[in-house]
Amino acid sequence: MSMTPTLPERCGHVAPMALERLEGGYVARCLRCGTVGPVRDTSTEARRALLEQGRRNRRKASGST
Numbered sequence: 230m231s232m233t234p235t236l237p238e239r240c241g242h243v244a245p246m247a248l249e250r251l252e253g254g255y256v257a258r259c260l261r262c263g264t265v266g267p268v269r270d271t272s273t274e275a276r277r278a279l280l281e282q283g284r285r286n287r288r289k290a291s292g293s294t
Contacts, residue, residue, distance in 0.1 A: 237262045239290055242283030248272045259283075 237259075244261035254268040257279040266279035 235262050237264045238286055240264065240283060241287050242266075242279050246276065246279060248275060 240259060240262035242259040242262070242264060244259060246260055247258045249256050249258065250272075251268060254270050255272045255275040256268055257266045257272075257275040258264070259279060264279070264282070266275055266282055269275040269278055
């Protein structure tokens, strides 16, 4: 699978992501742009946080609030 890298501020973070366990919780990392989301208690919460960050990016890019 080939994916073109994109700028983090334009990425929706809907591409595949890697979930990593850290001290204190989990983070999700977008494999398309490299953005790492916030630390969360569970991997599910980490994934949701990165997806929400992507939704905010898309809203900003489209000019809606």
